[in-house]
Amino acid sequence: MDLEIQDRAFLITGGTDGLGLALAQRLVAKGALVAVCGRDEERLARAQELLGSDALCSKTDVTNSEQLDEFISATLTRFGRLDGAVNNAGRSAGTAIANSGDDEWRSDYELKVISALHVARQVLPALETTHGAIVNVLAILARTPNANTTPTSASRLAGLALTKALANEVGPRGMRANAILIGLIESGQWVRRAADANVPIEEFYATMAANAKIPMGRVGRAEEFADLAAFLLSPRSSYVTGVGISIDGGMSPVI
Numbered sequence: 707m708d709l710e711i712q713d714r715a716f717l718i719t720g721g722t723d724g725l726g727l728a729l730a731q732r733l734v735a736k737g738a739l740v741a742v743c744g745r746d747e748e749r750l751a752r753a754q755e756l757l758g759s760d761a762l763c764s765k766t767d768v769t770n771s772e773q774l775d776e777f778i779s780a781t782l783t784r785f786g787r788l789d790g791a792v793n794n795a796g797r798s799a800g801t802a803i804a805n806s807g808d809d810e811w812r813s814d815y816e817l818k819v820i821s822a823l824h825v826a827r828q829v830l831p832a833l834e835t836t837h838g839a840i841v842n843v844l845a846i847l848a849r850t851p852n853a854n855t856t857p858t859s860a861s862r863l864a865g866l867a868l869t870k871a872l873a874n875e876v877g878p879r880g881m882r883a884n885a886i887l888i889g890l891i892e893s894g895q896w897v898r899r900a901a902d903a904n905v906p907i908e909e910f911y912a913t914m915a916a917n918a919k920i921p922m923g924r925v926g927r928a929e930e931f932a933d934l935a936a937f938l939l940s941p942r943s944s945y946v947t948g949v950g951i952s953i954d955g956g957m958s959p960v961i
Contacts, residue, residue, distance in 0.1 A: 889954025
């Protein structure tokens with residue numbers, strides 16, 4: 707399928723590793739222009755190498771509004787347009803409510819909710835010009851908040867509500883907003899956890915899939931996420947908005 711994104715420009719937070727980088731690579735392979743941001747200089751350098759000299763790779767802390775504004779401004783200056791924005795910055799954070807602290811919750815919401823809100827607010831003028839799209843990367847925990855999954859499950863649910871409200875607001879102006887709710891998918895954080903545990907990554911993933919009782923019997927691949935996200939960003943999904951699509955191998959108990 708031709709996604710019709712040749713020479714279109716996309717911005718991805720948390721795009722120097724894992725799912726964000728896989729999406730950036732997919733977009734570039736389809737002829738698009740990409741800007742990604744992250745905090746780790748080594749990952750930024752690797753992303754630049756993989757994405758090529760046309761890509762913008764920015765050292766940015768998404769919880770710092772000034773740095774985030776600079777990243778968005780640099781993207782618009784570099785490409786002269788913006789056709790889509792992906793809020794992918796995040797990390798796994800799950801503790802018992804009784805043992806969690808206020809600062810832990812504030813930090814999680816700053817990273818996952820406030821930053822996504824800030825990006826959306828800042829890019830809407832550019833997206834209105836191109837009839838572009840926003841994709842918020844969330845987690846199936848937004849719909850199935852089990853014990854010991856906060857603050858992530860709560861912040862991801864907030865992200866889902868933000869997505870729906872945004873879609874309703876910007877739809878009349880020709881823009882779209884959707885969410886992708888991921889289950890267990892290959893990513894840099896799991897690679898690092900496997901390394902910390904001194905466990906081969908294949909064994910780590912197999913154990914995760916077995917413990918989670920994933921119907922498909924395996925964790926997802928980053929490129930499978932990238933295919934879905936690229937479609938939602940493209941004009942080929944022009945009538946899809948205000949939805950949260952799960953990509954979890956059947957793991958979630960809800961439809």
